[in-house]
Amino acid sequence: MLVKTVMVTKAVTAHQDEPVAVVLDRMRESGLRMIPVINADRNVVGVISTYTVLEKVVPSYIVSGDLHQISYAPDMGILRRNYDEIAGIKASEIMDEKPLTVHQDESLLSVTAAMITYTKHEYAVVIDEQHHLLGIVSAGDILDRLKRKAQGGDDA
DSSP: OBGGGTOBSSOOOEETTSBHHHHHHHHHHHTOSEEEEEOTTOBEEEEEEHHHHHHHHSOHHHHTTOOSOGGGSOOHHHHHHHHHHHHTSBGGGTSBSSOOEEOTTSBHHHHHHHHHHHOSSSEEEEEOTTOBEEEEEEHHHHHHHHHHHHTTOOOO
16 A cells, blocks of 8 residues: 555645744644645645644753753743743744655555654655655554554555
């Protein structure tokens, strides 16, 4: 089975010059945790995910383990200040510039293996040879297709 049989072609996107807060609102409204970031030519230049935003919001000393007693760490106040600092910057400044990209004629097995080994996201961005966005394939999309096949409802 190939990626093109499972991918979602009407992908919600962000433009590289949009403010992070606008992108996050779009993600929330769409019920998504990751969206591709494109430039004016519709080339994929990165992705923004809830994970990439949290990486910028949570202080590095908490993530690195330098703080031995996390219960004494600053709480929502510092998280909110950090969020406010990034909310107005361009998506291109915090996006993951090396998302997992795949082609529509790749096998689902190879893409699934890449998702497990390569990325901290549950998505792969489907591009053509010019890096134009064609769609998105998620781990959930693959699992849904497997379930349908197992139930005999999908011959593709």
